[in-house]
Amino acid sequence: MSKSTMRASDMAARGLTLAGSRKLVIGSPGASADYSIQRPFVALLPAFNAPEREQAEAITKDLIDLGCVELCCVGPEAEQLHDALDSIIEAGNALEVVTTWHEDPMDACEHFLHAAAGGRANLLALIVSHPALQAMLEAEART
Numbered sequence: 415m416s417k418s419t420m421r422a423s424d425m426a427a428r429g430l431t432l433a434g435s436r437k438l439v440i441g442s443p444g445a446s447a448d449y450s451i452q453r454p455f456v457a458l459l460p461a462f463n464a465p466e467r468e469q470a471e472a473i474t475k476d477l478i479d480l481g482c483v484e485l486c487c488v489g490p491e492a493e494q495l496h497d498a499l500d501s502i503i504e505a506g507n508a509l510e511v512v513t514t515w516h517e518d519p520m521d522a523c524e525h526f527l528h529a530a531a532g533g534r535a536n537l538l539a540l541i542v543s544h545p546a547l548q549a550m551l552e553a554e555a556r557t
Contacts, residue, residue: 430555432527436535438555442542443473451538453481456530458522458539460547461489461515470495470540474502478511482538484530487515488522488547519547523554 430438439451457477459470466489474485487495496515503511514530516522526537541547 430552432537432555434534436537438527438537438539438551440539440542440548440551443469443540451480452536454483454531455481455536455538456484456486456526457482458486458488458526458537458541458551459495460541460544461487461491461495462544463489463491466543467491467495467498471498471502474499475506477538478503478506478508482511483535484512484514486522486526486530487513488517488519488526488541490517492517492522519550520554523547523551527551527554 430440432438437452460466461470470487477485485499487493487499489495492515496513499513503509503513512531514525516525526539527533530537539548539551541551
């Protein structure tokens with residue numbers, strides 16, 4: 415998927431407003447909705463299996479081009495995704511983009527909501543295919 419075919423509005427499914435006027439958008443890559451994530455933003459990418467890792471790898475450059483400043487990986491294969499994203503970032507000379515990985519979903523949610531990009535950026539969680547993770551993230555966002 416190229417930058418011209420992938421837009422922030424193509425990814426979002428649901429938006430929530432957090433403290434400090436930050437936005438949390440929960441969606442999935444390729445899903446269509448009318449929402450435009452403001453830059454800068456942080457992306458939460460699931461890594462529960464190989465196809466998810468590959469999908470995340472395929473959209474990484476587009477996310478960075480759209481203004482993503484940190485890529486947070488979550489799931490049992492998060493470390494492998496993290497390593498692949500680092501290679502993509504290095505190859506694209508986007509060395510200012512940070513990557514993190516968390517196998518534990520609660521650790522990932524806490525980092526994503528409270529620490530990623532210093533807690534100042536908008537948030538794009540591409541996790542709609544994981545309802546339990548989505549519920550955990552939304553519950554943590556309310557605290």
